[in-house]
Amino acid sequence: MAPLLMVLLVLNIIPTSISTTSTTTTSANHANNATSYPDFQHLNVKETIAETKMKPTKASETNQPLETHEDSKVSSEGKSWKMKLVHRDEISHDNNKDHYRHRFHQRLKRDLKWVTSLMSRLRHGGDGANSTSGDGGVNYKVEDFGSEVVSGMEQGSGEYFIRIGVGSPPRSQYVVIDSGSDIVWVQCQPCNRCYHQSDPVFDPADSASYTGVSCTSAVCDRLEKAGCHEGRCRYEVSYGDGSYTKGTLALETLTFGRTAIRNVAIGCGHMNQGMFVGAAGLLGLGSGSMSFVGQLGGQTGGAFSYCLVSRGTGSSGSLEFGRAAMPVGAAWVPLLRNQQAPSFYYVGLAGLGVGGMRVPISEDVFRLTELGSGGVVMDTGTAVTRFPTLAYEAFRNAFIAQTANLPRASGVSIFDTCYDLFGFVSVRVPTVSFYFSGGPILTLPARNFLIPVDDAGTFCFAFAPSPSGLSILGNIQQEGIQISFDGANGFVGFGPNVC
Numbered sequence: 001m002a003p004l005l006m007v008l009l010v011l012n013i014i015p016t017s018i019s020t021t022s023t024t025t026t027s028a029n030h031a032n033n034a035t036s037y038p039d040f041q042h043l044n045v046k047e048t049i050a051e052t053k054m055k056p057t058k059a060s061e062t063n064q065p066l067e068t069h070e071d072s073k074v075s076s077e078g079k080s081w082k083m084k085l086v087h088r089d090e091i092s093h094d095n096n097k098d099h100y101r102h103r104f105h106q107r108l109k110r111d112l113k114w115v116t117s118l119m120s121r122l123r124h125g126g127d128g129a130n131s132t133s134g135d136g137g138v139n140y141k142v143e144d145f146g147s148e149v150v151s152g153m154e155q156g157s158g159e160y161f162i163r164i165g166v167g168s169p170p171r172s173q174y175v176v177i178d179s180g181s182d183i184v185w186v187q188c189q190p191c192n193r194c195y196h197q198s199d200p201v202f203d204p205a206d207s208a209s210y211t212g213v214s215c216t217s218a219v220c221d222r223l224e225k226a227g228c229h230e231g232r233c234r235y236e237v238s239y240g241d242g243s244y245t246k247g248t249l250a251l252e253t254l255t256f257g258r259t260a261i262r263n264v265a266i267g268c269g270h271m272n273q274g275m276f277v278g279a280a281g282l283l284g285l286g287s288g289s290m291s292f293v294g295q296l297g298g299q300t301g302g303a304f305s306y307c308l309v310s311r312g313t314g315s316s317g318s319l320e321f322g323r324a325a326m327p328v329g330a331a332w333v334p335l336l337r338n339q340q341a342p343s344f345y346y347v348g349l350a351g352l353g354v355g356g357m358r359v360p361i362s363e364d365v366f367r368l369t370e371l372g373s374g375g376v377v378m379d380t381g382t383a384v385t386r387f388p389t390l391a392y393e394a395f396r397n398a399f400i401a402q403t404a405n406l407p408r409a410s411g412v413s414i415f416d417t418c419y420d421l422f423g424f425v426s427v428r429v430p431t432v433s434f435y436f437s438g439g440p441i442l443t444l445p446a447r448n449f450l451i452p453v454d455d456a457g458t459f460c461f462a463f464a465p466s467p468s469g470l471s472i473l474g475n476i477q478q479e480g481i482q483i484s485f486d487g488a489n490g491f492v493g494f495g496p497n498v499c
Helices: 002-013 045-052 099-122 290-298 389-401
Strands: 041-045 081-087 160-164 173-180 185-187 226-229 231-238 243-254 260-273 280-285 303-307 317-321 329-335 345-347 348-354 375-378 385-388 418-420 427-430 432-436 441-443 451-453 458-461 463-464 470-472 481-486 491-498
Touching: 045 451, 173 185, 185 243, 231 385, 260 280, 260 290, 303 491, 329 345, 348 389, 389 463
Parallel strands: 173 280, 185 260, 375 470, 385 463
Antiparallel strands: 041 427, 081 160, 081 317, 160 173, 160 243, 185 280, 226 231, 231 243, 243 260, 303 317, 303 481, 329 491, 345 375, 348 432, 385 470, 418 458, 432 441, 451 458, 481 491
């Protein structure tokens, strides 16, 4: 309970951690109330280091079917259902998982691969299906995103998992949630090529609700890269790092706790390689029609909300679907649409702040161009927030200037600004804020931007430069804050709840 109290304390110091200078929105439900926040806050170093020594939950303790909450919300907006979000460390079979430094460095290695893949997907159309088609543009490599490179794909990727039931009767499986993907898929028998997952591979022959999709089906037509084999629709999704999934498109029942959703179009992958080691597949939450959110359509109004578990707290996050999940009191920011990458959720970012002062960075650095380049993507799969190099350097230098009293440490992996806080109980650090277009300001808790990279007191400024014009708001910066997507009305909300 103590770690949760710490987050609450931070957010009490920074009222709701969100302020705004504007109340102009397209909906009264998305109005924002002005608040103020201090220029500095305290990071509890001793408590944060203690959290790094906590052992993750064993896989055997989390391999039970997860249920929706008995108090699933029902309102005039309809019903919503909530699932538990699990960090990948909880289902890892890594023998070194108890060592925080090892786990953290593996997370950074996965992050480099994930960002490489994301950049390639955006470069070639957005959802990964077109990532094999060249356009003569820049081809990003893992080396472009940091110094620490992992060879091969043995570590897997994807940070946050939920447990769902696939088929009838439901077979419990872990799937990665991905806010930038428009497909739902799981590995299937017969498996010509499969990676290791924590549960038995799903066998459609054992499911009474499995139905293959014909090549002439309207559902098959919605795939950007569909094929046909013996009258059945084939799908293929390839990712920028060489990972892929190939197989048959089917209609199947997915179960979320006690809620069964029938006739969900899923990819039944018979050939799969790469990024998603541990999980059975992926639950796409992107804004396209083939994502899980898109397929639910009017049942949820394109609405879902998540709260990512904070590192080391021992608590769990949540993923909730339905309009009833939309909170009252959130700060709402308009979503932007990129026609070149329609799967992704873009937001308008006007600037960055350190210590209550706006850093002198042109808003154009964050602008999404008419050609679909640049812009700011919110992504659940990326761990570390990236900004274009010039913006990052100005941002970092402003932070360094206001932390001159703290002892420095050598850089670690992709982090070039680190501190030796061994022996400190707490430190006073400047606030870090995102200035969104239209007025809302999100001020982060200290634990979301100054993070431990080992259990010996080394903390780093948790941002990194991007070699392209794209900015990515990663999951470290989103941790502990309720994030709500209202797709029907085109908004994303921050707060007011914490987790």
